[in-house]
Amino acid sequence: MHDLTPSGLSVPGPSRRTLLRGVGGAAALGAGIPLLSACGGSGSSASDTKTVTLGSNASDAVPKKAFASVYTAFQKQSGITVKVNTKDHNTFQEQINSYLQGTPDDVFNWFAGYRMQFFASKGLASPIDDVWEKIGGNFPEAMKKLSKGADGKYYFVPLTTYPWAIFYRKSVFQQHGYEVPTTWDELVALCKQMKKDGLVPIAFGDKDAWPAMGTFDQINFRLNGYDFHVQLMAGKASWTDAKVKAVFDHWSELLPYHQDGFMGRTWQDAAQTLVSKKAGMYLLGSFVAQQFTNKADLDDLDFFAFPEINSAYGQDTVEAPTDGFMVSKSPKNHDGVVKLLEYLGSPAAEELYLKGDPSVVAASNKASTSAYSALQKKAFEMIGGAKSLTQFMDRDSRPDFTSTVMQPGLQKFLQNPKGVDSLLSSIERQKKTIFAS
């Protein structure tokens, strides 16, 4: 997705859109009463069999247009109109609780993983096992796992995904004769060499507090494996476990090779150092490619999976945040919803979407890859070949825990890597109270 963070939040800052939203809000207040009566009127038409309502967070131009083309194709095929209510990406996410409790649309955009399971277990989403009977064959096993709630029922139809990896410029590696590292020791050695060659080994910016989560995730599942990572994210494993401590020890080893001044830098600025060949590598989602606006630069961009740390797990896990659709608790047009989701779960819908938004790859392994760029192809293969897929720390765990405890916690670690022990016991204490509620 476009100027979105991997957590799905759009990048903050008073943009024109924010201002417009304010104006829109004021206008909505003024127009509130006629709107309400209009809602009453449309309520009856929404329950007819020819319309499905859909709450969308695709407020950015590129995804919005890409989705629109998919819905138009669906209408041609089935005769059912998709009535889209688009909200600002950030606002959609912040209001999701009250949105789902009120009168939500039949279908809504959401993310796979724990965040999806949370709403499923709260009874705010409908199971869609009937849809998966038809579309099950279109998806690899890992995607199926991602689409199930804690009760084993399906609640989610994935559409697109993208990987987190270490990005680099082929020309820089060629110029200095670097090899892609496949083990931790090789990675550290490469960092040392880059520093000697006057490069910033690893570009980094953590102003928005989420990028550090990506680094933690990578080291944790490489070192302790997917199962432990999931346990830790679900609040079951302890943060004071020696395994977690080891993650931070590894991170501390790599930290001196990270770009200075990262606490005040956004990921976009950090990506610019990779664009300008001042930095050798950058661990980020493939949306880093958005910063490569020059075609020649973009063609020079490549990536490799985070190196192996523990041979028991190799490189078997890929962090691949997945976006898709869920169904609200009592959709008005159930048959239409099933038809829509069956269509959205088809390779044709994914191909159509990717035509409009080539920054991501299809979640289905049946979708044609012929239109992919080299980078997309590689991303697709990496995700397809993964034994397990993770989403991202703030999608794999409780949002209240990650936003109020982990984001400040990881920033604290980055400032003071030596204070890990007290930090971890503080995280564990807070985790217990949050997960108990």
Next chain:
Amino acid sequence: MTSETTSKSPEAAAVPPPGASREKKRVPQGHRRLLTRRDRVTLAFMAGVPTVLHVALVWVTALASIALAFTTWDGIGFDSIKWVGLDNFRQLFTDNPQFWPAVEHNVIWFVVLILIPTPMGLFLAVQLDKRIRFSRVYQTAFFLPVVVSLAVTGFVWQLVYNPDTGLINSLIGANKPGHYIDWIGNPDLNLWAVLVAASWRHTGYMMILYLAGLKGVDPSLREASALDGANEWQTFKNVIFPTLRPTNTVVLVVTIIEALRAFDLVFVFNKGAQGTELLSILITNNIIGESSRIGYGSAIAVVLLVISLAVIIPYLIATFRKERRA
């Protein structure tokens, strides 16, 4: 309204008061007649609408927030509200690594605002009060930051402080590896960096308040002190400043309020990362958005409310006492 009431009252006034007993009956009746039906409806609206709004938006919400502070609630359905007693406060005071720094930063915020921009604003006001040339231009220039939204101020200043491309680091060459000065991220620096921005704005605000106060100073006081042979500093210290007492009270209250509600500037600047935690930001982070720790966030809000009351109540008591004496 006055014309209506007077048009009715002559009738009452025309009847001469025949006796004390009669008058007793007549007074309430006449009083009732003073207000027509329309007056009463209008009054009911004028008093009723603000009361309803005030009760609903201030009292109900404040009390609900206090009640929620003793519960845990994820915001989904009222039946998921669970009573937890003082747990939220216990966690807040013992387990939350951000809480005490936040309290400290709110206090620092107040101390800095009262020590630096406030005297600065007074100084500017005194200078501008001398009717120097282009006074209006200076006034506008210094007051401009107050007019600009704090969110915009924060946005502009974080561009100035940007570690790579910011004005300051570019000027002093601190944007090269090994020489970084991380104004926004470094927890020892960022609060002071953001306070520079806050002071920049607060100075203009204080200047306008003091300028208004100075305009109200009786010119004869200056003349008198000049005749007594006082120099400029003596006049200011012994004559002008004491007469600014009411303004000083307003300035103090405004500054306390500014320190307690500090939010937008920091939120835009670095979202209250380590070093710039503030109570208001902790509340927002816990309640707004997906995190929805409504009980816990309310507990922080209650702490902020208690601090505000501790400051406001003595002030109100002092003001009322003074009024009663006068």
